[in-house]
Amino acid sequence: MKKAQLTRQALLQKAFEQIYTGGYQTTSIDAILAATAVTKGAFYYHFKNKDEMGLALIEEVLRPTLRLQFESLLQSSDDPLQAIYRLMQHLLFENDLLQAAHGCPMGNLTQELTPWHPVLSTALDQLLQDWIQLMTQLLQKGQQSGFIKTAVSARSVALFVLSGYWGVRSIGKLGDSRTVYTAYLNELKRYLNTLR
Amino acid sequence: MKKAQLTRQALLQKAFEQIYTGGYQTTSIDAILAATAVTKGAFYYHFKNKDEMGLALIEEVLRPTLRLQFESLLQSSDDPLQAIYRLMQHLLFENDLLQAAHGCPMGNLTQELTPWHPVLSTALDQLLQDWIQLMTQLLQKGQQSGFIKTAVSARSVALFVLSGYWGVRSIGKLGDSRTVYTAYLNELKRYLNTLR
DNA sequence: CCAAAAACATACCGATCAGTATGTTATGCA
DNA sequence: TGCATAACATACTGATCGGTATGTTTTTGG
Numbered sequence: 001m002k003k004a005q006l007t008r009q010a011l012l013q014k015a016f017e018q019i020y021t022g023g024y025q026t027t028s029i030d031a032i033l034a035a036t037a038v039t040k041g042a043f044y045y046h047f048k049n050k051d052e053m054g055l056a057l058i059e060e061v062l063r064p065t066l067r068l069q070f071e072s073l074l075q076s077s078d079d080p081l082q083a084i085y086r087l088m089q090h091l092l093f094e095n096d097l098l099q100a101a102h103g104c105p106m107g108n109l110t111q112e113l114t115p116w117h118p119v120l121s122t123a124l125d126q127l128l129q130d131w132i133q134l135m136t137q138l139l140q141k142g143q144q145s146g147f148i149k150t151a152v153s154a155r156s157v158a159l160f161v162l163s164g165y166w167g168v169r170s171i172g173k174l175g176d177s178r179t180v181y182t183a184y185l186n187e188l189k190r191y192l193n194t195l196r
Numbered sequence: 197m198k199k200a201q202l203t204r205q206a207l208l209q210k211a212f213e214q215i216y217t218g219g220y221q222t223t224s225i226d227a228i229l230a231a232t233a234v235t236k237g238a239f240y241y242h243f244k245n246k247d248e249m250g251l252a253l254i255e256e257v258l259r260p261t262l263r264l265q266f267e268s269l270l271q272s273s274d275d276p277l278q279a280i281y282r283l284m285q286h287l288l289f290e291n292d293l294l295q296a297a298h299g300c301p302m303g304n305l306t307q308e309l310t311p312w313h314p315v316l317s318t319a320l321d322q323l324l325q326d327w328i329q330l331m332t333q334l335l336q337k338g339q340q341s342g343f344i345k346t347a348v349s350a351r352s353v354a355l356f357v358l359s360g361y362w363g364v365r366s367i368g369k370l371g372d373s374r375t376v377y378t379a380y381l382n383e384l385k386r387y388l389n390t391l392r
Numbered sequence: 393c394c395a396a397a398a399a400c401a402t403a404c405c406g407a408t409c410a411g412t413a414t415g416t417t418a419t420g421c422a
Numbered sequence: 423t424g425c426a427t428a429a430c431a432t433a434c435t436g437a438t439c440g441g442t443a444t445g446t447t448t449t450t451g452g
Binding site for chain 1: 325360382
Binding site for chain 3: 030040044049
């Protein structure tokens with residue numbers, strides 16, 4: 001990789017970390033520069049402004065990461081319900097990029113930016129739609145292969161599951177996230193089994 | 197009510213509106229003052245600083261509102277599962293204080309403040325714990341009166357339901373909230389029935 | 393009615409922060 | 423090798439915003 005691309009990646013990476021743990025507004029460009037030992041001139045050479053960096057962050061960091069998670073989800077089991085459960089378990093407990101106290105990166109950004117930043121919100125919406133659609137298709141395939149009863153709406157289930165995930169990550173940011181997550185996973189497992 | 201208390205209430209009310217629709221950081225004190233025709237001197241007479249106003253907002257606006265919602269929930273039906281469903285339906289569609297595009301006030305604040313504001317986060321956590329506990333007790337009563345199977349954990353269910361609610365309100369802020377909400381409610385109803 | 397405190401008004405300050413202006417150095421290519 | 427441009431460095435600006443200093447008005451109690 002060219003050296004210039006390396007600094008760009010470094011900026012995006014540190015920006016992601018700081019924004020994930022501290023929020024978008026709270027993370028100043030100066031703080032990112034201090035953490036990366038990059039200067040302001042370099043930053044504004046690579047990005048027109050802070051928002052464009054945010055956009056690049058969504059497209060070049062968040063999107064590939066999510067894609068990766070979902071691919072491992074697809075390979076984790078033939079049974080889509082078990083695959084979904086394992087994914088959630090992984091996202092809540094085992095993934096070392098995600099930390100309990102800091103919630104879901106995408107959920108965090110959505111919540112913070114939605115009221116006042118239409119451009120980034122639209123980008124996040126597109127990501128979410130992909131996410132929903134992938135899980136819906138997975139569930140539909142599960143219905144065709146007889147794993148899941150056909151009486152339920154795959155899209156509703158996908159939405160229901162993702163809602164629960166976003167929500168529990170929010171709740172986990174407040175109190176004792178470990179016990180919250182285990183309680184949630186228990187009930188999620190029970191819920192998923194009612195779909196068979 | 198004394199005149200001084202009226203201005204205090206006006207400040208909290210407008211602050212709530214602006215913070216609910218625009219976020220905590222984005223809402224400047226100056227903006228609140230402009231909306232209320234109150235001056236800065238009056239503001240800092242009533243509140244030591246912005247954060248103390250945020251705390252008053254949580255305790256004096258959010259808490260009573262939630263309490264009100266829950267009381268109407270308790271009176272809405274003998275069947276706790278139906279009561280919960282009706283509450284969610286009401287919160288998502290019928291409540292005119294809450295608007296689809298702006299999410300859940302408490303969820304919004306939690307998401308935005310958690311990373312960097314421990315004091316307000318603690319206050320929000322206490323509110324949430326009340327919320328969870330009330331719903332847990334409601335479910336336990338439902339188990340005792342035979343509405344709900346005793347095999348499930350009331351606390352897990354409460355957490356599961358509240359997570360879904362917070363999550364779907366987040367998701368609803370992004371895209372077409374109406375269809376999202378209806379799909380969610382459909383699956384929620386199905387889920388709740390599996391608890392019988 | 394009048395002092396004292398409550399309640400409010402106005403002008404200002406200092407820090408932060410996104411963004412810019414203007415440079416300098418590194419790199420690739422003819 | 424030299425030059426054009428990419429890539430970065432430094433110093434600065436203008437606006438915003440939370441908070442303060444210092445007033446003035448209003449209310450209250452004796």
